[in-house]
Amino acid sequence: MPTSSPTVARPADPVSGSYRPLALGDVSFDGGGYWGQWQGLNAERIIAHCREWVERVGWLGNLRAAGDGTLPGARRGRLFTDADVYKLLEAMSWEFGRAGDETWDEQAAALLAVIRAAMDDDGYVNSFFGRPGQPPRYSDLEWGHELYNYGHLLQAVIARVRTTGDREALAIGIAVADHICRTFGVGGIESVCGHPGVETALVEFARLTGDDRYREQAALFLDRRGQGTLADVEYGRQYFQDDIPIRDADVFRGHAVRALYLAAGAVDLAVDRDDTELLASIERQWEATVARRTYLTGGMGSHHQDEAFGEDFELPNDRAYCETCAGVASAMLSWRLLLATGRPRYADDLERVLHNVVATSPGRDGRSFFYANTLHQRTPGSPVERDVQSPRASASQRSAWFDVSCCPTNVARLFSTLACYAATSNGSGVQQHLYAAGDYAAEIDAGRVAWTVSTQYPHDGVVEFTITEAPPTEWRLSLRVPEWATSATLTTPTGTVPVAPGMVRIDETLAAGEVVRLDLAIEPRFTFPDERIDGARGAVAIERGPLVYCLESIDLPGGLELDAIELDSAVPPFMTGDADVAVSLIERRGTNASWPYGAGGKRPPGESHTVRLEPYSEWGERAPGAMRVWIPMAATART
């Protein structure tokens, strides 16, 4: 039986690597801090909202019907809905492990009972395939999502077992994983699922159970992919990463969530097997993707049609897709790469995507979500009705639920485990990557270390670390200085020094009661795009600390339209008395031409206005409206 309790529970538990993640029980976020507030909202609203909706739309009912024998007649929703019940179960399980609210223990047990009843004797479970009147099992590997669903079921089982030791959950997981190995092992169906995800789950299940067969099956899936096993489709085989073997690819491509889940599985396998070639390949692909195929928010995926990465520098802000699930997947991948390599660059990206994609999706009401996270909304669009399932991935307002509602439960499961992402340990010390206020502890070679982080970050750049427990012998605290923090200072008991972006190691051994202060010197700043990004050429964005800001039409002076302003780039962004970020905008007035191309100049400039900006993650909260992250410049500020 694997060891189980909140003190060891973490969603990824690699066999080796540079850093070891803290466990849920090692960290307690301050409920008033930025991420603590999100965790509170997740516990109080988001998970319950998802539970309500999987019932309401019949997705949980599909699994009940599988147990009752009333399928296919009773089935509702798209073919992959089972996965959302599993992701919800995962979120409930971690949430119980995090905060101990027994509601989630009970609800998770109830979901598990439904799943168990839905399962066939041979470990197969799926509400869409395999019964009379349904397509046969594994008859549509390209689109069927059967192994994808299993991946989420295994992750849910892992969460349940690691937080409670639930033996019945473990039995379900073993039945499923054994079924996968029997069915897709050597001599079985020697193919892959159109939607990756099972790979990382199988590796983690091997870590949980100690049974290397599951890791071996993950390796088979990874090696088979890129051989053209799946059929060609409208979007090409790159859509499901079946175009190029994973070790040979240069960049992430195709469906963004698929590409990122697959890469996460590859890192898991590489770390456990000490496969440095595979790890290097994923690092190389990640670098190319971040350098050329990633939005300023950290969002990934340029296309609505195939939810896919664009070509290099194909990053239009209009209808930027940046699916929330791709943000979650990107966070999972960056975190795994951070653990594997210790490179602070991965934590920079993790922080960016958490603040500007993952935290953008859910509304502050905990009951509404963005599916896509565009960087430019030209009109308010159709009003979104509250409490209604949306058929659309994009809108200027968050929706309660979607026909394809993968995102809400994905946000929920990430938020419930966020404590594991903030800090790490290794033998010689601890490392803080995300500046989330709260209490932390870790066991290192020298003994137990505990510390408290106090900060208003990201609204303020000052972060204080109070050591509450320290080992008697030498140990080291390391702090990430983000790449944008070019004027940061560090104050330790021996004085204040400037520190450069990267990992700052405090070479003093701190004692309990001692305080370290990191001042990241957060100021609003202009950010310019690479000139090859056509959609942002001649425009500038404003960032402050890890937050991307945006201009919302609701903040414009009366009568001014979002497409009738330009930014005066001679005036740097500044803080107002209300602690808002503000910029100077210049009107462009004039009539519309009857043809928008010609020899003429721009419409003439008009009045100037000082206008506040909104953190991008909070856009659309106040009213339906237009929004843009990249603001055209009235004058070119650079050549």
Place this chain on the structure above:
Amino acid sequence: MPTSSPTVARPADPVSGSYRPLALGDVSFDGGGYWGQWQGLNAERIIAHCREWVERVGWLGNLRAAGDGTLPGARRGRLFTDADVYKLLEAMSWEFGRAGDETWDEQAAALLAVIRAAMDDDGYVNSFFGRPGQPPRYSDLEWGHELYNYGHLLQAVIARVRTTGDREALAIGIAVADHICRTFGVGGIESVCGHPGVETALVEFARLTGDDRYREQAALFLDRRGQGTLADVEYGRQYFQDDIPIRDADVFRGHAVRALYLAAGAVDLAVDRDDTELLASIERQWEATVARRTYLTGGMGSHHQDEAFGEDFELPNDRAYCETCAGVASAMLSWRLLLATGRPRYADDLERVLHNVVATSPGRDGRSFFYANTLHQRTPGSPVERDVQSPRASASQRSAWFDVSCCPTNVARLFSTLACYAATSNGSGVQQHLYAAGDYAAEIDAGRVAWTVSTQYPHDGVVEFTITEAPPTEWRLSLRVPEWATSATLTTPTGTVPVAPGMVRIDETLAAGEVVRLDLAIEPRFTFPDERIDGARGAVAIERGPLVYCLESIDLPGGLELDAIELDSAVPPFMTGDADVAVSLIERRGTNASWPYGAGGKRPPGESHTVRLEPYSEWGERAPGAMRVWIPMAATART
């Protein structure tokens, strides 16, 4: 029986309007002229290519199987494939009417026989619906395309009847049109088809037969649309223009082909019924669409996902959709508006879309086509295999056929009728809109006029009109001066004068043998975008006459990438000794940043190069490669 012969055959024959189109028999393009060459290729290759492919992929076989009773088992392809057989029949019929090649008469008769055998006793014909094992008739109005298919069948019948007087074709058309009226008339299924198209066909069929019931049915369909009769779908009801009543809309929106076919039907109805309000509404929507939702090429449709118009100024060049069929539909609509109103602006747009969308789709081999017509191809993409059906709408090379292959037959039917688009008449004279070399004739109040157009247009701006037959009394020749021709001159027997863009009326009554010369003074020119088009900001395009030019990677000096150059806007575009358009480009060299956003400037400038451009319509003909229409400027040429 309607009057039938090439001398009266035209695809639209409005009851009233400013101009009357010439008939197929009134015009004979010079086989060496620009449009004459295309008509030759259509006759020799394109139609035969389409005939071969509808056989090969089984779409004609579907209709044969309907007659043989072997459906649904034998059915192949998507549900709307019948329409492509009908469009092919239309193209063959017009082509026989145009040039008299009896091959097309025989082949058209053979297709008609298949269609007749496929038809049920009550006039219903469709290979996908209505049989045991198939969905019931009209059970899926949103996506089923049954009335859309009828629209194309009626247009084919009209072509056949107008060019041959074929009574059996007419009987098929009447059976279909009567079936539509019975089934969808008042008290029937009071809804509409998800894909418009039947409206314009019903009005034209009323014109052909003189039976106003069909016009009335078209009016019912137009009035019902926009009432939310169809279900909401992922893309919203605007996808099929069921969001707003057609008279109340301000702009075209949703699926571009649907919006444009629907508007064409509205113009037909408005003209025949003297409904000035409806006509004004379509003109207003057209104006807004052309001013804010149209690409430089005249292409319409920004989105791949829903093949739809974007919001105002949402015109990214990356993956610009600009479906070929939307180009054909736009030409049909502009032409109808030109006939209705006489405004030369519609002919300007017609010319733009013919040269830069419709003529871009087919390769000069007559056996390959673009489905989407992007303005920016960043990489060569996957190589396209010759002679293979493509699952993809977008590529850097033309494909022989597509899974959804609406475009090739649409191009074929337009090319076979292009003679009707070039010139018009009214009581007092004739009007030349497109400068296609050839022989023209028209009957006007004063008698018969005939003239020859000699020109190398669009490669040269000089157009000569030789009057070959003139009535004895006063008559008037009018010539369109395109909006870009700001230095044009007109030479008549009485002298040379400058002429401004618009319709130039020659107030002299020309006699047979007299010559008029229009010099449109074609020079390459820079074109700048409206500053609200984010995807083109800071970039410039090059046009010459009606042609948009593009930069192809194949023309760059060795080793230079398309995304590593900027245009030196201080050097105007110029003609080379080889009669190519050329520009001066400046290299941008340097390493890639690891993150494409920051405080830094552009990569440093390097060498300058003179590089030739290619007419956009010919891009991708030489080799797979990258291409862009809008070229970033090294210096901002305007404020």
